[in-house]
Amino acid sequence: MRNELGAPKIVDRSTFQAELDALRVREKAHTREGDAIAAARRRLPMVEVEGATPLIGERGAVTLLDAFEGRQMLIAYYFMWHTGRSAPEQCEGVPGLHRRSASCPIFILATSPSPSSTACPKAATRRASNSRWSGHCGRRALREQTCFFASEWSAIRK
Amino acid sequence: MATSKERDKEHGKGHLPMNTPPIVSPQEWEAARQQLLVKEKALTRSSDALAAERRRMPWMPVGKKYEFDGPKGKVSLFDLFEGRRQLIIYRAFFEPGVFGWPDHACRGCSLGADQVAHLAHLNARDTTLAYVSRAPQKDIERLKARMGWKMPWYTITDSFDIDFGVNEWHGHNAFIRDGERVFRTYFINNRGDEAMGTTWSYLDITALGRQEEWEDSPEGYPQTPRYKWWNWHDNYDVEASLDLKWVEVSDAGEAAFRKPDAKAKA
Numbered sequence: 052m053r054n055e056l057g058a059p060k061i062v063d064r065s066t067f068q069a070e071l072d073a074l075r076v077r078e079k080a081h082t083r084e085g086d087a088i089a090a091a092r093r094r095l096p097m098v099e100v101e102g103a104t105p106l107i108g109e110r111g112a113v114t115l116l117d118a119f120e121g122r123q124m125l126i127a128y129y130f131m132w133h134t135g136r137s138a139p140e141q142c143e144g145v146p147g148l149h150r151r152s153a154s155c156p157i158f159i160l161a162t163s164p165s166p167s168s169t170a171c172p173k174a175a176t177r178r179a180s181n182s183r184w185s186g187h188c189g190r191r192a193l194r195e196q197t198c199f200f201a202s203e204w205s206a207i208r209k
Numbered sequence: 210m211a212t213s214k215e216r217d218k219e220h221g222k223g224h225l226p227m228n229t230p231p232i233v234s235p236q237e238w239e240a241a242r243q244q245l246l247v248k249e250k251a252l253t254r255s256s257d258a259l260a261a262e263r264r265r266m267p268w269m270p271v272g273k274k275y276e277f278d279g280p281k282g283k284v285s286l287f288d289l290f291e292g293r294r295q296l297i298i299y300r301a302f303f304e305p306g307v308f309g310w311p312d313h314a315c316r317g318c319s320l321g322a323d324q325v326a327h328l329a330h331l332n333a334r335d336t337t338l339a340y341v342s343r344a345p346q347k348d349i350e351r352l353k354a355r356m357g358w359k360m361p362w363y364t365i366t367d368s369f370d371i372d373f374g375v376n377e378w379h380g381h382n383a384f385i386r387d388g389e390r391v392f393r394t395y396f397i398n399n400r401g402d403e404a405m406g407t408t409w410s411y412l413d414i415t416a417l418g419r420q421e422e423w424e425d426s427p428e429g430y431p432q433t434p435r436y437k438w439w440n441w442h443d444n445y446d447v448e449a450s451l452d453l454k455w456v457e458v459s460d461a462g463e464a465a466f467r468k469p470d471a472k473a474k475a
Contacts, residue, residue: 060267067269
């Protein structure tokens with residue numbers, strides 16, 4: 052098998068450890084860069100969306116605000132599912148596999164009942180084609196960010 | 210389920226006590242996001258490059274005959290592969306003296322165990338995940354039942370933990386086998402362990418990677434087209450060959466996705 056794999060180098064424990072230690076420097080730098088980007092995400096501005104946006108849950112009608120279940124933050128993942136179609140047909144005819152990853156807003160309750168009533172036009176609640184929130188200004192500001200990990204894994208790799 | 214308003218009343222919550230970022234228009238927000246997206250993409254590429262480097266690590270032969278206790282008795286390191294080509298072993302702390310014993314494993318290890326993805330996908334890439342601890346099998350069996358964990362979990366009986374850097378702290382060791390010869394190919398610990406749990410994070414520390422065609426791997430490494438090998442976790446065994454309908458669907462999806470014009474029309 053090793054021949055078929057282009058014969059990876061076989062080394063003793065100390066050489067292996069030295070190689071591991073060398074690569075570990077890059078590993079750690081990568082971890083730090085991930086931390087730095089997460090810090091930048093925490094500094095992104097917010098867009099206000101309609102907390103009363105209707106959703107249908109297991110027990111019937113709820114609002115987007117209800118989906119927080121009382122917590123301060125909400126991560127919403129848009130799972131592509133076409134009503135009435137069987138499981139094998141779920142991706143048929145649409146780029147479903149990929150579009151599902153295009154919409155993963157994160158919402159967070161904001162400080163005051165209406166911190167900026169002017170900064171929330173209707174369009175604020177409908178970003179591009181990747182979200183089905185609609186309506187107009189609510190009484191609460193919600194923070195919206197995109198869940199980059201989910202959107203990038205399958206979506207942006209070229 | 211308490212509503213958000215009820216909880217806010219109960220807990221006095223709902224308003225953030227800190228200085229929050231500015232509230233902006235969708236256009237401004239999108240612009241800020243696009244700016245950060247450049248860094249996000251660079252990090253993803255950097256992660257791919259790092260995984261490519263891992264695949265170029267030399268291999269360390271494992272000559273010693275390690276022995277573990279499993280649900281059916283004594284097993285060797287080779288047995289832990291369960292016939293697959295690669296093996297990832299996580300050392301979880303569950304033994305007398307560890308906080309939580311005997312009811313629980315270490316909290317951090319338990320959090321990690323809770324985020325292990327369905328293993329059918331990893332297994333489909335010829336890779337097995339196993340947990341190992343010092344606790345006897347009867348305790349491991351009880352713990353797995355209590356916590357709803359399904360991964361194979363063995364008892365360390367010898368110097369395996371010392372020899373593979375996991376006697377004091379947790380860590381993931383990656384192995385590959387060539388026939389019955391076993392090699393250590395990588396080791397992840399500390400904060401590296403935080404990211405483990407997804408099918409992708411596991412595959413990215415293995416010698417063979419995700420085994421997809423886009424990856425920068427040494428020549429001769431097994432690779433198949435992306436998306437095509439994906440299946441439902443309950444369907445890998447059922448489906449003997451590639452479902453042509455899925456091939457068609459994923460091709461159409463990818464084509465539409467990679468053309469912004471087509472996406473806009475979709």
